[in-house]
Amino acid sequence: MxxxxxxxxxxxxxxxxxxxxxxxxxxxxxxxxxxxxxxxxxxxxxxxxxxxxxxxxxxxxxxxxxxxxxxxGAAYAERLDLAREGQVVAAEVAAACDETVHVAVLDGRDVVYIAKVDSTHPVRMVSAVGRRLPAHCTAVGLMLLASLDPETLNARFPLDQPLPALTPRSLTSPVRLRERLTRIRAKGLAEEYCESNDAVACVAAPVRDRGDRVVAAMSISVPTVRWSPERRDELGRLVADGAARLSKRLGHPG
Structure with missing residues (x-):
């Protein structure tokens, strides 16, 4: 440089x-x-x-x-098929569950939302395309961090540096972050409950490109008043299916 x-x-x-x-x-x-x-x-x-x-x-x-x-921004978005295709699939997933759906990419230690479709409920998550949040506090971010190799993860999140918190439930321990990411890799889904917002829970799945690289993550965000173990499982299936369809649109063989 x-x-x-x-x-x-x-x-x-x-x-x-x-x-x-x-x-x-x-x-x-x-x-x-x-x-x-x-x-x-x-x-x-x-x-x-x-x-x-x-x-x-x-x-x-x-x-x-x-x-x-x-x-x-328009020139960037026009050349980024991921944002355009992500908006299409996010709309389909949102129509199926009537909750807020995001597609996000990783930028250093943060996630940036590149596509979003709102719920029609009066009580819903407030966010915007272009918003940036600490990756370790969000389901989409945890899903993306789980795709990093150990060397990259260590460089971005050193073991001797506590993580910033957005809520009392946010992860602050680098060791616990790595334990969490191991479980996410095994499950293929990430979830968080009130870690980025005191009143919101999320579940997320990975989006892959034609080379099988994780290039984004899709999430469904739900106010805690509509969250339950049964709803979590239902939305987990929906977001996994939506992420797989978006991956296919990006050329992933499935």
Whole structure:
């Protein structure tokens, strides 16, 4: 890898703030990143000129993501058959169970949702395509981590570093994580109960490509008020079938 370019890094840091904030002002960006205010003015001005940021219609001194970001994301999604095919199969699985269905990929220690179909129930999981969560706290993430070789897993999750928690039930022990992944490999399914959200349980299955590599995972997320051992088993069968169908669409021989 070549040397990082500080100006590019700072511009990307600014853009990434907008993954969790709809609008930000120059002072807010300055406060969050600790960059010199003059630098923030110049970087934001450049991003606006290139349409990656745009002034808010209602507050011209506040900024939001611009159409340039959408164009890049659309170009990426167009070339990523997994996202397009995942959305199709997720819709089929959601229609069968009327629960929220996700397809996610692994990015370092996190999962990123690339497809999602909502439940029609008034009580349902709130999430979005593009959302990022710690992999060890989610069923899709655990399923994807179970596919990693030991060397990669050790590099990303060293045994001497506790894991961050999202809820009191989240895994924090690297040793227990490895024990959990062993059981997931044996079963071929992953599940979690209130480990990423205090009120949600999930079950997930692996998605494989034509080379038999695990490239994604599909999950069904259910509010705990609708969760039971019987429902878990039913949804496990549905998500395994959905993941297998998505794998087939990606060229996996089955």
């Amino acid at each position: 070549g040397r990082s370019v500080p100006a590019v890094t700072r511009a990307l840091d600014i853009l990434e703030l907008f993954t969790t904030a709809e609008e930000l002002s120059i002072p807010e960006i300055h406060a969050r990143l600790g960059l010199p205010r003059t630098s923030v003015h110049e970087l934001v001005g450049t991003l606006v000129a290139r349409s990656y940021l745009a002034p808010s219609p209602d507050h011209p001194h506040r900024y939001r993501l611009g159409v340039g970001v959408f164009q890049l």
